[in-house]
Amino acid sequence: MPDETQSTDEVITPKRGSLWTDMRRSEDWWAIWIGAVILAVAFLLVYRSLPSDWSQTVAAGEPVKISSPLKGWLGKPGGWKSNPITSIYEAGERNVLPGMVGAFCVSLAVFGGGLAVMGHNPLKFAIGFIGVFCLAVLAYVLAGQDVIKYYNLEYALWALAVGMIISNTIGTPAVFKPAVRTEFYIKTGLVLLGAEVLFSRLLALGAPGIGVAWLVTPVVLISTYAFGQAVLKMESKSLNMVISADMSVCGVSAAIATAAACRAKKEELSFAIGLSLTFTVIMMAVMPAVIKALGMSQVLGGAWMGGTIDSTGAVAAAGGLLGEQALEVAATVKMIQNILIGVTAFGVATYWVTCVEKTDSGIRPDAREIWYRFPKFVLGFVAASAVFSTLYAMLPAGQDIVSAVVKDTKTLRGWFFCLAFVSIGLEINFRDFAQYLKGGKPLILYVCGQSLNLILTLAMSWLMFEVIFKDTVQELVK
């Protein structure tokens, strides 16, 4: 990832710029500026489009109909059955072409502009970006096929595959390379994701939700990481951390945030995502069957699956197989776990710059050094979360306004992540994965960590949902 933090045991200490220079020149800061501008524009557009009598409507306790003016101007390919063209255009049904062009133009403008200020050639970037964006479109179309969607095979996987097919056959064309900007896309996408991390969601299930999602999850995350280091002696601490986070928190999104926070290698992020998706597909089919076979209640089964299956969509799908109550509990527990992503990214980034990189260089960094090394985009991620959580809680009709804003920004966030995974695919070789399979340590780590997760989550779910809060939860889901 970025090399602004080279190890300090070098004889010649690299010359460091001032904070102001950093703010103008580094990708981390540009991710924050771009994310902030997109969120601010989306918010202002929604706010200006509110009906003139909205405050009276809210005061009267009536719902306010809010829709974003950007609706239709930002889009991505949708689902399809047998004809991939219908994912983009279907007469009388769907036309996302203007939305895709809108997403292309916005992405090109913000990243091209940022790179131009950072001293890169914007024209070369623009030419390459056309190619990378087309590959991202292809990845979205592949991911939109009904059967692929049904089995939770997310676009990240296909974006990686599309990039890797190109790089491992004809090689990444030189003209694409100026637009292969994995870190820039990921960091900007994460700042946008911050607006979706709303802290009031944390309270949705009260004490039972916090018990399952916020007590068990950190214990499993830390235990799995410690197990990987102390018992398995994993060579790569960052791979150890990314697998621990995606397995214990919420799959691909947690993997992306953690990998960026601990500066994991691209191959490590890709490998961790592949591992997580593989187990997610297995667990979303097996867990409902096991829960039925054991005669567990829907509430207990839902809480267990919500706390253990990695991917958010797969949790809802597995919950739906059990019934409405299981779906409601599973999806809510997973949502509460989703919110943990901000704390995880911040905690991992802090731990990495204060402890892990200290060990590598042998010198404990002082406060200035920690600030210098800290991945600044994490601050943007946390700030976006704090601002939108406050707007959500404090503004009249804040829930509806924030939801309308997020409907637009999540589309761009999806494109940025998709572009990032295409870029990763364009940069790595199939052979790079072989080293992670040697000895099977990552697989052992995942299986052991997930086993602990299954046991602890079941115990906590039983205690909270079947013993202490049984009547309350039954009342909630009836």
Add this chain to the structure above:
Amino acid sequence: MSESIPRSTPEQPRAEADSASGRYRLAAAVAVVALIWLGVLPAAGNSASLRSAIEARRERGIDASAMFYTELEVMDDILARNRQFRRDNPDALWSPASL
């Protein structure tokens, strides 16, 4: 003058062979992807059991490929019910005796 004439080097035939082989491999990969996505998957999706399961999920607003809760349509209804319950029973999910 003779220096400006491009000469073939021993690496050139090998590079051309690699390039041709790369193009063949890309064509093969594209063919496999097309076969799976345009043939196998649509056929699998047309089987009665899978089709009804896919439709049932779509009707309920469940997208199994959602990466974050904001991508799940079904969350809107769940959260609306949840808000109503917490409004009516503000302490119920914090103190079991308060319901």
